[in-house]
Amino acid sequence: MMANKTVLVRSLALAFGAVAALPAFPALAQTTGPAAAEQQPMQRVTVTGSLISRADKETPSPIQVLTAADIARSGQTSIAEVLSNLSANGQGALGSGFAGAFAAGASGVSLRGLSVGLTLVLVDGHRMSPYPLSDDSQRQFVDVSSIPFDAVERIEVLKEGASALYGSDAVAGVVNIILKKEFKGFSASAEVGNSQHGGGKMHKVTATGGIGDLDTDGYNAYVSAEYRHADPIKVHQREQYGWASGDWTTRGGLSVLRGVPNESNSFLTAASSPFLYNPATGVNNPASYQFLDPTCNFVKYRAGQCMVRDEVSNLQPESDRMSVLAGFTKKLGEDWTLALKASMFRRESTNGRGLTNAVAFTPSNTFGGYTALVPGQPPRIVNGVPDTRIPAGGINQLGAPARLYGLIPGAGSAAQQNNESTATRFAADLNGSWGGWDIGAAAGYSKVKTESVYSGFVNRVALYNALRRATNPYNPLGGNSAADNAAIVPTFGDKAESELTFAEAHAQRELARLPGGGPLTFAAGLSWYKKELNAPPPDLLAQGVVGNGAAYVFGDETNTAAFAELNALPLQNLELSASARYDHYDTYGNSFTPGAKFKWKAHPALTVRGTFARGFRAPNAAESGISSSTFSFNAIDDPILCADGDRTTAGNVPSACGFVPAFVQTTNPDLEPEKSKSFTLGLIVEPVRNLSATLDYYSIEVKNQINTESGLPDFVPVYARNPAVPIDIADGNGGLVTGVPPVGTIAYAQSSYVNSGGVKTTGVELDLSYRWNAGDIGNFRTQLSLNHMISYKLDQVGVEYELAGTHGPSVVSGNTGNPKNRAQLTLGYEKGPLTLTSTFNWTGSYSGLDPSLGVNDCADIAGSVGGRAYFNNNPNGTPPEYCKIRSFMSTDLNAVFRVNRNLTIKASILNAFDRQPPIDVATYGNAGPQTAYNATLHQAGAVGRYFSLGASYTF
Known part of the structure; x- marks a missing residue:
């Protein structure tokens, strides 16, 4: 003073x-x-x-x-x-x-x-x-x-x-x-x-x-x-500059470019070629993958050479x-x-x-659904898909049900307004x-x-129904009918x-x-x-x-x-x-x-x-x-599924660590x-x-x-959770296993306006x-x-x-x-x-720093203030020069x-x-x-x- x-x-x-x-x-x-x-x-x-x-x-x-x-x-x-x-x-x-x-x-x-x-x-x-x-x-x-x-x-x-x-x-x-x-x-x-x-x-x-x-x-x-x-x-058009490159690997962090696997996405992300993945055999096993486009393979994918070029995002x-x-x-x-x-x-x-997961095949065994906000009704979790895996046979040559990763053809690469x-x-x-x-x-x-x-924006129910059709199933490589595209990615x-x-x-x-x-x-x-x-x-x-x-x-x-x-x-x-x-x-x-x-x-x-x-x-x-909305502002660790904040701890769900939860505003x-x-x-x-x-x-x-x-600072959220279904769980040795956690992942929490x-x-x-x-x-x-x-x-x-x-x-x-x-x-x-x-x-x-969020340490600013995964792999967090x-x-x-x-x-x-x-x-x-x-x-x-x-x- x-x-x-x-x-x-x-x-x-x-x-x-x-x-x-x-x-x-x-x-x-x-x-x-x-x-x-x-x-x-x-x-x-x-x-x-x-x-x-x-x-x-x-x-x-x-x-x-x-x-x-x-x-x-x-x-x-x-x-x-x-x-x-x-x-x-x-x-x-x-x-x-x-x-x-x-x-x-x-x-x-x-x-x-x-x-x-x-x-x-x-x-x-x-x-x-x-x-x-x-x-x-x-x-x-x-x-x-x-x-x-x-x-x-x-x-x-x-x-x-x-x-x-x-x-x-x-x-x-x-x-x-x-x-x-x-x-x-x-x-x-x-x-x-x-x-x-x-x-x-x-x-x-x-x-x-x-x-x-x-x-x-x-x-x-x-x-x-x-x-x-x-x-x-x-x-x-500006990716030659450090603030727009998205590749932080030479600066103590990760590459957050689309299609580049790393610790923050558990090495599973939509790449330039759609691929099938068998979660039963592990993320580090080349035999777990089947790439549908020959321009990409396991070696290229893990080296970040199958990234998706961003031609859409606007400055x-x-x-x-x-x-x-x-x-x-x-x-x-x-x-x-x-x-x-x-x-x-x-x-x-x-x-x-720009590039969002809204136009990617869902990277999990199940899809928990979306939160519906209908005027006059309470929030509801709807339109879940209990099993998103592609059965063995047909395009799936892995011999077991497999997840499908990639961009949805005909959807572009971004949700736009x-x-x-x-x-x-x-x-x-x-x-x-x-x-x-x-x-x-x-x-x-x-x-x-x-x-x-x-x-x-993607209708997941329509997508997975089309993928599972006995005759003429939806093709992840494209060439699908106009009717399919309109139903799956409507305007x-x-x-x-x-x-x-x-x-x-x-x-x-x-x-x-x-x-x-x-x-x-x-x-x-x-x-x-x-x-x-x-x-x-x-x-x-x-x-x-x-x-x-x-x-x-x-x-x-x-x-x-x-x-x-x-x-x-x-x-x-x-x-x-x-x-x-x-x-x-x-x-x-x-x-x-x-x-x-x-x-x-x-x-x-x-x-x-x-x-x-x-x-x-x-x-x-x-x-x-009469109003409502959904919003998110900073990353947290799920208090149950990632209590210690370490995505590699045995029993933790990596996707529940350092994620940004949704809030429904009332x-x-x-x-x-x-x-x-x-x-x-x-x-x-x-x-x-x-x-x-x-x-x-x-x-x-x-x-x-x-x-x-x-x-x-005294707010204690009450989380609404998705059903507990099979999901990737850390095995404690740097790998993943599929299992059912004790509770489902967080869908949202409600937050009211107050004076x-x-x-x-x-x-x-x-x-x-x-x-x-x-x-x-x-x-x-x-x-x-x-x-x-x-x-x-x-x-x-x-x-x-x-x-x-x-x-x-x-x-x-x-x-x-x-x-x-x-x-x-x-x-x-x-x-x-x-x-x-x-x-x-x-x-x-x-x-x-943002003391009002409790962020008083420079190491936490990227993830906790901006909600960014640039330094999720760095045990020291954000480097002090930033x-x-x-x-x-x-x-x-x-x-x-x-x-x-x-x-x-x-x-x-x-x-x-x-x-x-x-x-x-x-x-x-x-x-x-x-x-x-x-x-x-x-x-x-x-x-x-x-x-x-x-x-x-x-x-």
């Missing part, structure tokens, strides 16, 4: 000291003479986090503004990529590189590392319907990957709690994506891009046209359309994005204005973790004045619909919908002039919204026909709220404000959240500011409605909302013209956190900007945003863990890493028609040249120095077991050096 306070004190003292040390400070801080006369008064605007308009760009709250020019100069081609590089975006963020996520294909923002569920994302200041597929099937969020790039006017990032004005979810902050208000003329652009190392080829076209001038014609109408396609980036999925935005603004007389907007954002992507998401939105805003009040009213409707098509789909309807109104007016000469301004408003979620499971998964039950959610909630804000300038240099909100939910009840802010201009060049806020997050339908209708308390304290320093710096300390404490109880403990995070954030006019040389600019996390403490049922700079809390909000430091530095140069920009995106190092995940920085270069008043060309190089991502063996958030990098923090490294070239024409 003393160390944390020391960091804060030193940071504040340094800022104060830097200001005090300037010898000409008072003179430099003021602008006089002709330059001052040329300055125009700032237009009053309403910023995110307040109802009351203001002229001062610096607010009591820390706000980062990304203009359309800033976004264009970044060199990125999607809003999701821009937001992923925010220094305030941390642990729990969701990126498109996590192909196996519950919310497949979507991207979400996690301010202050508190998860996507505690960051509120607005579009034009209004709520948007959340993505129907929640993150980890729990946290609802707005998918920012579908927001059109060229339709954005600016993005305002409020980095403090704002529930007093916005209600639920605004705990860590608010991201307000503001779309174009008006456009006159016509603009078209085209852009192409490609990765140096293959994959990711991109092309994008946009067109915007508008008519009417608000000031002269009294109206403006425009339409903007954008289409973007990106090819996938495959794992095999970044193929995606298509199309958007249409239409706006109409009309002056209604006097100062009333009506603005209408309609939009359709569509995204299609193919997701999946093609995901199409369409977001539609209609909104109307009416603004004007009446009776001395500035009035705003809005109403709207938004809907997000996802349609998913699943492939590569199926589902639809999920999320809807939000809202209406709100607010008004503000100046109540009085205070003795100090400043105004006393009051604002108040009412809001109502209804959220509906209808996300049924795909039937074949729900019934346990082709896999374990998929997530489903049904539910709705209605919120009614009243809110108010009071702003006062009692002294010339002092601003005070207070706000409060009362929410009523038809699901759990009521919440009251107050807030207060101040800003004191202690000197013309020095301002002190601070905020205090209460916040909350209401339980959503996935947590308290809801809890008695959940209370998560509650937060946050404050910020900061400085605004402007010692000279064009130089501005802000330094803000933040503290956010969340209590009553809604977590799955399986992640709590448990909480989290408190503190940190310091620095924002620095400077512009320098160098005359004939040109204009220079620099912007720096740096976030340093001082502490991140997780409290679980009275046990506290310090997780800043670790991999935790991997069980709470995704295994994305929790670095203490993130920064973004932008250097720009402008002269005439040329603009050059360099952007440096830096993420600090962090540890692979305990720390090194820092990473990508450098993006962007050049824009205005050829004439109509034509502009631009070129970008992302990750210009081709930095590779650091190896992270403790993460599961990436393309699959072959890759060992953090897709949330280091995706730019996985993509590698990326070139793009574009042009735009405006008239």
Whole structure:
């Protein structure tokens, strides 16, 4: 605690000291003479986090503004990529590189590392319907990957709690994506891009046209359309790098490449050639094997020469994005204005973790079945196959019943999900004045619909029935009928919908002039919204026909709220404000959240500011409605079948050692909302013209956190087990025998949502900007945003863990890493028609440990945190050199040249120095077991050096 306070004190003292040390400070801080006369008064605007308009760009709250020019100069081609590089975006963020996520294909923002569920994302200041597929099937969020790039006017990032004005979810902050208000003329652009190392080829076209001038014609109408396609980036296109090779044999571990036998799979795995195996004669006996394809034999197989080449797994999925935005603004007389907007954002992507056992013949004497999750019914283990062995005779020439290993022909080599998401939105805003009040009213409707098509999932009952047919049995080498293939590997789909309807109104007016000469301004408003979620499971998964039950959610909630804000300038240099909100939910009840802010201009060049806020997050339908899902997060040893954790101990079942169990998630209708308390304290320093710096300390404490109880330290799972059937058992001499264990293998355990403990995070954030006019040389600019996390403490049922700079809390909000430091530095140069920009995106190092999982030893991080088998053969576990995940920085270069008043060309190089991502063996958030990098923090490294070239024409 003393160390944390020391960091804060030193940071504040340094800022104060830097200001005090300037010898000409008072003179430099003021602008006089002709330059001052040329300055125009700032237009009053309403910023995110307040109802009351203001002229001062610096607010009591820390706000980062990304203009359309800033976004264009970044060199990125999607809003999701821009937001992923925010220094305030941390642990729990969701990126498109996590192909196996519950919310497949979507991207979400996690301010202050508190998860996507505690960051509120607005579009034009209004709520948007959340993505129907929640993150980890729990946290609802707005998918920012579908927001059109060229339709954005600016993005305002409020980095403090704002529930007093916005209600639920605004705990860590608010991201307000503001779309174009008006456009006159016509603009078209085209852009192409490609990765140096293959994959990711991109092309994008946009067109915007508008008519009417608000000031002269009294109206403006425009339409903007954008289409973007990106090819996938495959794992095999990066397999030359250590983080993607999958072969750890030279690094103290195993090869986890598909088809390579080793200790972790008991030397039995699906290879490039299907083979029959007689378990009665042992895994090390060549006579136990019959390879059906002559390209492989026992010697090649054991040498790893019959591996299955991965042509499927994605580092970044193929995606298509199309958007249409239409706006109409009309002056209604006097100062009333009506603005209408309609939009359709569509995204299609193919997701999946690549090679999985879902498309392999079952490697055991029996198949225990799948766990069915049918809405309204308890979990059930169904569709087991009591004997999966192929009888002697026919294709089986081993003389005894044998198991069949290999990939199923016609199934491909991966279970895939093609995901199409369409977001539609209609909104109307009416603004004007009446009776001395500035009035705003809005109403709207938004809907997000996802349609998913699943492939590569196997109907095991149909498969083994076909293999056992007396006539024309299913051929493991292929050439089977279309009817067989369709029955064994069916293609199926589902639809999920999320809807939000809202209406709100607010008004503000100046109540009085205070003795100090400043105004006393009051604002108040009412809001109502209804959220509906209808996300049924795909039937074949729900019934346990082709896999374990998929997530489903049904539910709705209605919120009614009243809110108010009071702003006062009692002294010339002092601003005070207070706000409060009362929410009523038809699901759990009521919440009251107050807030207060101040800003004191202690000197013309020095301002002190601070905020205090209460916040909350209401339980959503996935947590308290009709919902269920299956999940897994870290490896365990079966307490009965592998009690000592050694797969070679006589009597142990090797497949029950170091395996990742499944949990069935259940809801809890008695959940209370998560509650937060946050404050910020900061400085605004402007010692000279064009130089501005802000330094803000933040503290956010969340209590009553809604977590799955399986992640709590006192949780004792009750396992549902499959029937006890013949299975491989260690003989104590390094071999296997077939026998019936005392109990069946673990199928799943149930885990409910509970309010448990909480989290408190503190940190310091620095924002620095400077512009320098160098005359004939040109204009220079620099912007720096740096976030340093001082502490991140997780409290679980009275046990506290310090997780800043670790991999935790991997069980709470995704295994994305929790670095203490993130920064973004932008250097720009402008002269005439040329603009050059360099952007440096830096993420600090962090540890692979996760104390919240009880993992405090580096030797355990790969298996116990990431659930990876890289070092299952190493008696010392994970080598110490992989305990720390090194820092990473990508450098993006962007050049824009205005050829004439109509034509502009631009070129970008992302990750210009081709930095590779650091190896992270403790993460599961990436393309699959072959890759060992953090897709949330280091995706730019996985993509590698990326070139793009574009042009735009405006008239």
